[in-house]
Amino acid sequence: MKFFIDTANISQIKEANDLGILDGVTTNPSLMAKEGIKGEENILKHYVAICNLVGKNVSAEVISTDFEGMITEGKKLAALHPAIVVKVPMIKDGIKALKWFSDNGIKTNCTLVFSAGQAIMAAKAGANYVSPFIGRIDDASWDGVQLIEQIVHIYGNYGYKTEVLAASIRNPLHIVRCAEAGADVCTCPLDSILGLLKHPLTDIGLEKFLADHKKGQQ
Numbered sequence: 001m002k003f004f005i006d007t008a009n010i011s012q013i014k015e016a017n018d019l020g021i022l023d024g025v026t027t028n029p030s031l032m033a034k035e036g037i038k039g040e041e042n043i044l045k046h047y048v049a050i051c052n053l054v055g056k057n058v059s060a061e062v063i064s065t066d067f068e069g070m071i072t073e074g075k076k077l078a079a080l081h082p083a084i085v086v087k088v089p090m091i092k093d094g095i096k097a098l099k100w101f102s103d104n105g106i107k108t109n110c111t112l113v114f115s116a117g118q119a120i121m122a123a124k125a126g127a128n129y130v131s132p133f134i135g136r137i138d139d140a141s142w143d144g145v146q147l148i149e150q151i152v153h154i155y156g157n158y159g160y161k162t163e164v165l166a167a168s169i170r171n172p173l174h175i176v177r178c179a180e181a182g183a184d185v186c187t188c189p190l191d192s193i194l195g196l197l198k199h200p201l202t203d204i205g206l207e208k209f210l211a212d213h214k215k216g217q218q
């Protein structure tokens with residue numbers, strides 16, 4: 001399973017990249033604003049900085065909700081760097097845009113997916129990635145990981161090439177469950193990725209090992 005980090009924070013991206021396990025980044029204007037990055041020119045420059053750091057799979061989101069606007073924005077984003085993946089919302093004009101981008105060699109990530117039906121539409125339109133928001137589904141008292149399982153199963157039935165990108169990850173357990181469900185990608189906050197490293201028995205074992213080593217040096 002690929003690991004993407006969901007942030008616009010360069011230091012967090014660098015930390016994840018330095019671990020040697022990072023496969024990409026997902027970000028959007030909201031995450032940009034959280035880092036104090038405002039204005040179109042600054043946002044575009046920040047996308048390029050992220051691309052230069054990671055080198056692949058950087059999802060950059062369009063703001064427009066009409067077909068022509070999405071195409072105009074998507075072409076501009078794709079021209080920034082070969083690593084850019086244009087993030088398109090799951091709406092009617094978004095499906096049209098996904099098809100246009102697919103036909104014109106621009107990689108896409110269909111975002112705000114909450115049902116298997118939506119995922120089928122995105123795959124049919126040629127999306128490279130489809131992003132079910134499992135945390136938000138859990139918030140609505142449904143099982144987000146179950147949706148991942150359903151989409152993976154359907155895509156397998158028909159050989160769709162679209163990769164299932166589990167989004168809205170809230171904790172390390174989400175990551176593990178998505179891996180069990182067959183997700184191709186998880187996009188996660190840094191805390192969730194680092195949380196995979198933690199286990200009390202590891203801490204206890206290391207402490208004992210170091211204590212025994214210290215005794216052996218006396």
